[in-house]
Amino acid sequence: MKLLLNQIKNYSTHQIIRQKTLFDIYKSYKNNEPLSVITAHDFITGKIADKTPNLDIVLVGDSLSMVAKGHQSTLELEFDDFYYSTKSVINSINEKFIIVDLPFGSFEESIEQCTKNAIKLMKLGKIGSIKIEGSYEIKDKIINLTNAGIPITGHIGLQPQKFNIFGGFKYQGKNALNALEIFKQAKFLENLGVKLIVLECIPEKLSDFITKNLNIPTIGIGAGNKTSGQVLVMADALGMNDSKNAKFVKQYLDFYSLSIDSLTNYSNDVKLRSFPESIKHTYPMNDEEFKEFEELAKSI
Secondary structure, eight states: OOHHHHHHHHHHHHOOOOOHHHHHHHHHHHOOOOOOEEESSSHHHHHHHSSSSOOOOOEOTTHHHHHTTOOSSSGGHHHHHHHHHHHHHHHSSSEEEEEOOOOOOOOOOOOHHHHHHHHHTTTTTTTTEEEEBBSSGHHHHHHHHHHOOOOOOEESSSSSGTTTTTTOEHHHHHHHHHHHHHHHHHHHHHTTTTSSSEESSHHHHHHHHHHTTTTSSSSEEEEEEEEEEEEOOHHHHHTTTSSSSOOOOOOOOOHHHHHHHHHHHHHHHHHHTSOOOTTSSSOOHHHHHHHHHHHHHOOO
16 A cells, blocks of 8 residues: 555656646746746757756747758758757657747748748647747738737847848847837737747847836847846857857857867777777677577588
């Protein structure tokens, strides 16, 4: 009986592990608890994110175009490629709230194209929100997705998918008129029913003002620490590549250098035949069985 009770207790403990929902995100927001967000681009990075305590949201961002696919910008990422990467991330997530981008070229043509691709992503399961860059120009698409029951995350300020229009990856909201326009876009998106907004590369004063004048969470990247939460690209935060990080990135690990050092040690061990070790890393065979094998092998 005691064993059975322990099994029931363990089963019950396992069952209470659940994925965060939009309700949980808003609960933290209303309690003024900063939301921590990190990107993931495959099963391994997704699993790392899912097992990180206090992390709230995993964003499958189109930044994987550069960090995982080797492209120069997000514009080169094909939807099907992004879709299968997203599927890999989702397979690893059990606890965190998930936001997924609509990559460039997957929503601009029409409401039908936008809806079709958003629904295809949502049908992967576990996704809590779809993120889409823009404001006025995607009004009808946001309304249609919201009517379909899909929570939307907006993205204004610097929009990487439109970097050509911005003249490069430059921070926005430098002057009063530009700042006012970004604020108008934020209010516009809120009134459309968007559930969260990413504010990218805008002055801290502006992001603070926007956050205080909205009733939905703001997620900042290069927007100071007055937003409702922060997001970083995992590859940047963990130093997974050797490229120069943007000003707003804080690097918490030099994974790239550590990996090269570790693999150098591995390669050296192979060259010196110190790996694998005969007992520690290999499987045994009984001496008599091997002798019998040798005799049998003679006939081959």
